[in-house]
Amino acid sequence: xxxxxxxxxxxxxxxxxxxxxxxxxxxxxxxxxxxxxxxxxxxxxxxxxxxxxxxxxxxxxxxxxxxxxxxxxxxxxxxxxxxxxxxxxxxxxxxxxxxxxxxxxxxxxxxxxxxxxxxxxxxxxxxxxxxxxxxxxxxxxxxxxxxxxxxxxxxxxxxxxxxxxxxxxxxxxxxxxxxxxxxxxxxxxxxxxxxxxxxxxxxxxxxxxxxxxxxxxxxxxxxxxxxxxxxxxxxxxxxxxxxxxxxxxxxxxxxxxxxxxxxxxxxxxxxxxxxxxxxxxxxxxxxxxxxxxxxxxxxxxxxxxxxxxxxxxxxxxxxxxxxxxxxxxxxxxxxxxxxxxxxxxxxxxxxxxxxxxxxxxxxxxxxxxxxxxxxxxxxxxxxxxxxxxxxxxxxxxxxxxxxxxxxx
RNA sequence: GGUUGGGUUCCCGAGUGGCCAAAGGGGGCAGACUGUAAAUCUGUUGCGAUAGCUUCGAAGGUCCGAAUCCUUCCCCAACCA
Numbered sequence: 001x002x003x004x005x006x007x008x009x010x011x012x013x014x015x016x017x018x019x020x021x022x023x024x025x026x027x028x029x030x031x032x033x034x035x036x037x038x039x040x041x042x043x044x045x046x047x048x049x050x051x052x053x054x055x056x057x058x059x060x061x062x063x064x065x066x067x068x069x070x071x072x073x074x075x076x077x078x079x080x081x082x083x084x085x086x087x088x089x090x091x092x093x094x095x096x097x098x099x100x101x102x103x104x105x106x107x108x109x110x111x112x113x114x115x116x117x118x119x120x121x122x123x124x125x126x127x128x129x130x131x132x133x134x135x136x137x138x139x140x141x142x143x144x145x146x147x148x149x150x151x152x153x154x155x156x157x158x159x160x161x162x163x164x165x166x167x168x169x170x171x172x173x174x175x176x177x178x179x180x181x182x183x184x185x186x187x188x189x190x191x192x193x194x195x196x197x198x199x200x201x202x203x204x205x206x207x208x209x210x211x212x213x214x215x216x217x218x219x220x221x222x223x224x225x226x227x228x229x230x231x232x233x234x235x236x237x238x239x240x241x242x243x244x245x246x247x248x249x250x251x252x253x254x255x256x257x258x259x260x261x262x263x264x265x266x267x268x269x270x271x272x273x274x275x276x277x278x279x280x281x282x283x284x285x286x287x288x289x290x291x292x293x294x295x296x297x298x299x300x301x302x303x304x305x306x307x308x309x310x311x312x313x314x315x316x317x318x319x320x321x322x323x324x325x326x327x328x329x330x331x332x333x334x335x336x337x338x339x340x341x342x343x344x345x346x347x348x349x350x351x352x353x354x355x356x357x358x359x360x361x362x363x364x365x366x367x368x369x370x371x372x373x374x375x376x377x378x379x380x381x382x383x384x385x386x387x388x389x390x391x392x393x394x395x396x397x398x399x400x401x402x403x404x405x406x407x408x
Numbered sequence: 409g410g411u412u413g414g415g416u417u418c419c420c421g422a423g424u425g426g427c428c429a430a431a432g433g434g435g436g437c438a439g440a441c442u443g444u445a446a447a448u449c450u451g452u453u454g455c456g457a458u459a460g461c462u463u464c465g466a467a468g469g470u471c472c473g474a475a476u477c478c479u480u481c482c483c484c485a486a487c488c489a
Contacts, residue, residue: 358453359452366437
């Protein structure tokens with residue numbers, strides 16, 4: 001079995017280690033229990049989470065035992081790291097709902113059978129903490145002076161930080177201690193933005209238990225310009241197919257910048273490194289092949305082989321100008337809806353290609369809309385029965401957004 | 409609790425009675441060029457078919473007319489306590 005440390009290192013996951021030599025030694029000799037925390041801030045995981053899930057999966061494949069920690073308790077507080085504003089407080093119901101969604105998604109990527117991985121919720125120990133006891137046992141081990149100098153609070157020192165959020169670091173540190181006591185968890189992994197929070201936990205265990213504990217952080221998924229990836233104008237790229245369709249998901253990766261292809265292949269797929277390097281070295285328009293593979297592989301991991309094939313086929317058909325097939329978004333309408341025809345602006349809005357009639361009009365007037373491959377610049381244009389070919393009309397806005405209307 | 413400075417459209421930020429749906433930048437969208445890339449250039453960017461309607465923390469008020477003036481309230485930051 002491969003050495004997880006080597007795998008993660010070669011694929012470029014690792015950013016910081018609390019104890020480099022000790023950790024390297026540890027991975028050579030032992031199978032460990034480690035954890036990654038997920039705060040349930042939404043009802044689906046997104047690409048940022050996925051990166052850490054991949055790391056977790058690599059670790060598991062190498063024989064280590066992951067703990068997925070659901071932040072049902074920490075979510076009540078909210079991590080201020082990297083946030084410029086305090087985030088909205090979530091209700092308990094929302095948090096618990098989100099935790100359930102996370103659990104379902106995680107089981108796609110992590111093998112929970114036979115205790116090979118466990119999933120726990122820190123609500124179990126955080127929500128009923130006794131304030132005074134907690135302060136005396138845990139609070140006494142933290143220095144406010146030190147905490148204030150932590151990087152994660154820096155932006156908030158200018159913009160304001162509530163006491164609620166200030167406690168987040170302590171909550172997370174306490175989680176690690178709790179997991180150490182309950183499950184013998186000795187390492188915490190996380191995105192690099194979690195560094196200070198992780199350090200807090202490592203130190204706490206070392207102080208309270210006089211036992212070794214380690215932390216490791218991963219590179220954040222940023223593009224070559226240093227901006228976070230996995231974000232679109234509509235928000236995050238979600239793993240939930242109803243929030244980001246497999247086709248959209250595929251397209252996101254098909255369109256990554258040239259300079260980011262190799263990084264994405266390394267971090268987000270299981271392709272062997274030889275292959276990754278070969279694909280990453282492609283130049284000019286050749287690199288499109290690498291992007292196709294990236295999009296396909298990643299969609300396959302997240303949505304399954306069938307969806308990946310559909311998305312792939314749809315993309316090729318649309319962009320090669322061939323027959324329309326596959327899984328591009330489709331809206332069904334009935335003959336009755338059609339009766340006098342649908343004007344083009346309504347069509348753009350109902351298919352969500354445009355958010356409002358005003359924007360739809362602009363798009364048409366600027367020559368950005370095609371119906372059945374034909375450019376339409378008349379905002380009065382109507383889709384009628386004659387527009388349909390075999391019961392289907394394809395609307396295109398811009399170069400990359402397609403939608404079909406199907407007559408049923 | 410006190411003092412000071414603030415809350416403007418997706419974000420940053422100008423605007424201190426009419427010329428303001430609100431400068432400028434970022435971002436977004438569309439077009440050209442391309443490789444479904446990047447960079448660049450052009451157009452566009454509250455809703456609405458026009459009329460018009462809604463927007464400048466909230467609610468009231470003054471005025472022919474308010475993002476701009478007044479009152480109350482809410483929120484934020486810095487300093488003081």
